[in-house]
Amino acid sequence: MKILVVDDFSTMRRIIKNLLRELGFNNTTEADDGSTALPMLKGGNFDFLVTDWNMPNMEGIELLRAVRADPELKSLPVLMVTAEAKRDQIVEAAQAGVNGYIVKPFTAETLKEKIDKIFERIEAG
């Protein structure tokens, strides 16, 4: 499984990559905001996108919308891992078609649980 991790803080990208490795996902790539992530996603054969919200240039919510609007990418599972905690924003992400939403600070267990849930749903169709 090929995963793209998008966060403007390299420390957080490393933490997420490490956690994903512990969960058995070794094929991860990093991007530091939406505008660098989007071209990587196009034709990059990614199976899963983990993204932050608050980033320079192109925020995570815009990236999510761009992914959903792209015929090739629209069914890509997207997990948002962000410090954004406003109810409105969570609703906004849900309406934009996010597959999971984790608020920072989070635990390794939460990440595992959400990823499991996302893939269970996808397998169930």
Add this chain to the structure above:
Amino acid sequence: MDTDDTSTKAQLDLARQLVAYLEAGEEDQASAVIRQLRIPHERELFDELGKLTRDLHEALNSFRGDSRLVELTRDEIPDAKERLNYVVTMTEQATHRTLNAIDEAMPVAETLHSGSLELAERWARFRNRDLSVDEFRDLARDLDDHFAQAGAETERLRSLISEIMMAQDFQDLTGQIIRRVIRLVHEVEENLVGLIRLSSAKMEPAQQPTKAVKEKTAETVDQEAVGTMGHGPVVPNTVDAAADVVSGQDDVDALLSSLGF
């Protein structure tokens, strides 16, 4: 032109009158004429002064109205102080969390290390046929214990290392808060520059702060049109507290499940 001609003619008349009065030695009358001659110039001066005063007043008023300085000083600076205090607290907690895990891990590693050294030494004696049967029986039992213990203890070390890794998430969270404060400092700076331009005698640059504020607003509107802008982590005792925010992952899950997730 007509008015100019008339006023020139009036002034010429007055001048002739003045010469006549002076030649006649009528000083009082002459002074009165001089005063009359001065009137148009004084009026012009007063008009100019009045205009300048009005411009300055308007510029100051428009600056006061447009500028975010009042809002910045009253609300956002105390808010930023609270954010920075929160950063200090968060970094302190993260450091303690890391050091606590290290305090716990260090003795575990030391016990494993010294236990392994001691067993290795006894194992070497056994390989050299230096052990009695009883001593070998003890060694076999201790090795069993060691293997069992090593499995559990290395697992504990793994989880403590993972704890140390998770504690580093503070860099992202405090980084977002600090960036927000940097944006605020930048805005204060722009407003102060506007204020300095305004108070430096020249009137023309007085429009500067208004422009800056308008650009800022346009920028915000732009971003809002695309999507809600990220705010960064919720900081207690700031404006964030007034917003409708979730208290943690359980809250997020409840909200999403209410939306059919």
